[in-house]
Amino acid sequence: MRWSDDSYTQKAESAGWDNPEKILAVERPDWQLDGACRIAPDAAIFFPSPGDTEALRAAKAMCGGCPVVQECLEYALGNNERYGIWGGKSTRERLLMLRAKRMLEAGEA
Numbered sequence: 001m002r003w004s005d006d007s008y009t010q011k012a013e014s015a016g017w018d019n020p021e022k023i024l025a026v027e028r029p030d031w032q033l034d035g036a037c038r039i040a041p042d043a044a045i046f047f048p049s050p051g052d053t054e055a056l057r058a059a060k061a062m063c064g065g066c067p068v069v070q071e072c073l074e075y076a077l078g079n080n081e082r083y084g085i086w087g088g089k090s091t092r093e094r095l096l097m098l099r100a101k102r103m104l105e106a107g108e109a
């Protein structure tokens with residue numbers, strides 16, 4: 001889906017993404033206050049471009065020393081976060097974890 005897609009824009013507006021007051025009203029879990037990334041000099045490393053292994057490694061290294069890494073990963077898995085590094089795992093890694101969990105729950109593994 002393209003960002004300029006009209007139906008996407010309508011959905012974003014109905015979700016309140018065009019309203020800064022609604023965006024700021026989103027509750028953040030308390031554990032985020034303890035995240036090591038809150039003081040990261042470059043938060044963009046948590047959203048590396050495809051193939052940017054340097055940023056990916058830097059983000060994972062920071063997650064590796066984060067006191068809330070488990071909470072972060074569980075939050076991302078539970079909320080189906082699609083973008084970025086969460087709990088030291090990339091989007092692809094999280095999708096594989098969710099798939100493995102589904103297979104285990106279905107008795108397929």
Ligand code: SF4
Pocket residue numbers: 032034035036037038046062063064066067068069070072073085086087088
């Ligand atoms: S685990 Fe990584 S992404 Fe999550 S709060 Fe810690 S540093 Fe940030």
